């Protein structure tokens with residue numbers, strides 16, 4: 001029988017579990033700024049995961065494996081919920097600690113964050129929540145994910161707005177920052193109310209210049225009345241947990257990301273961040289279960305004004321997962337965001353340079369670190385992406401195909417991999433010739 005933990009002691013416990021379980025990340029961070037972590041420190045980071053060693057996992061961008069501190073936090077909370085669900089919910093109903101952990105990682109305020117279950121949920125809440133109307137234009141690109149395109153389609157269907165999709169580049173491997181920002185700049189019209197982009201395209205591996213695009217949007221907004229302003233929303237999921245960037249670095253207005261990919265958070269968790277002054281623009285789609293909103297309903301009064309908290313969907317959730325999310329941010333912060341970014345970029349560079357040298361391979365992801373992150377898309381001459389992925393599976397390598405109209409084979413070296421695994425993957429792809 002376990003004793004019930006108070007919220008504070010539970011969080012402290014989670015941090016202790018993290019500290020014990022995270023000797024590995026700390027070792028990775030121990031070398032000091034600007035100095036590479038010793039190789040065995042990365043091995044110890046890998047040891048925090050229970051992924052099967054029988055496989056080389058090149059798909060942790062798809063759905064994560066929980067590292068030890070996250071598993072331990074979920075388990076402690078699950079036990080607490082199973083012992084006394086009502087008391088556990090009352091104990092943890094204030095999600096400030098979860099939002100504070102996300103905020104510290106993102107460099108923002110906790111009250112600017114709505115908690116979601118996924119990138120998809122955040123995108124739908126955002127775009128369906130915007131006050132669009134007939135005649136408005138929503139500008140997006142051809143390279144974004146189904147979740148983005150469908151959220152925009154649903155929002156347009158309800159409001160009468162029109163969705164316009166443009167290409168940011170012809171070939172991913174040749175994309176440039178100026179070309180991508182320029183394409184958005186040229187496409188914004190007086191009717192544009194939304195610029196909806198994706199930080200890292202899972203269709204090509206291209207990392208878009210979010211900052212430059214946000215600046216284009218800011219210029220377009222100069223002189224516009226508040227009701228005519230363009231809102232810049234970002235599907236950030238494949239940069240979140242990879243890049244060493246804050247929301248201020250990105251400069252966008254809203255940012256949605258699931259935490260169950262590169263962040264290694266509990267499955268079914270995510271965040272929607274927005275600038276404090278822009279939240280009142282939105283209308284919630286799902287009732288929130290907070291005290292203030294509930295009391296307003298009990299008194300027959302109008303709901304409180306929209307803010308990030310009001311946009312957090314209510315109803316009961318997979319609570320042990322949501323409340324355990326701080327353990328994932330702590331895991332990243334203990335290693336260090338810069339070190340995580342350096343490591344993922346180094347492994348991806350090694351992989352792309354190897355692929356670039358293969359005559360039977362066409363690389364669709366730029367080599368440049370500024371234009372790519374942790375996803376690599378490629379084609380093998382004379383072979384469908386499915387066939388290439390199948391052949392890699394025969395060699396115990398888990399790769400994937402990109403689920404887009406034009407599909408490529410994909411590998412995504414991450415903290416779950418090392419240089420030797422990248423070499424093995426390169427040998428296997430070389431053997432596909």
Ligand SMILES: Cc1ncc(COP(=O)(O)O)c(C=O)c1O
Nearest residue numbers: 118119120145147202235237258
């Ligand atoms: C660019 C992009 N956005 C959104 C999603 C969906 O993410 P989630 O499962 O967090 O909704 C994916 C892939 O799963 C994706 O590749």
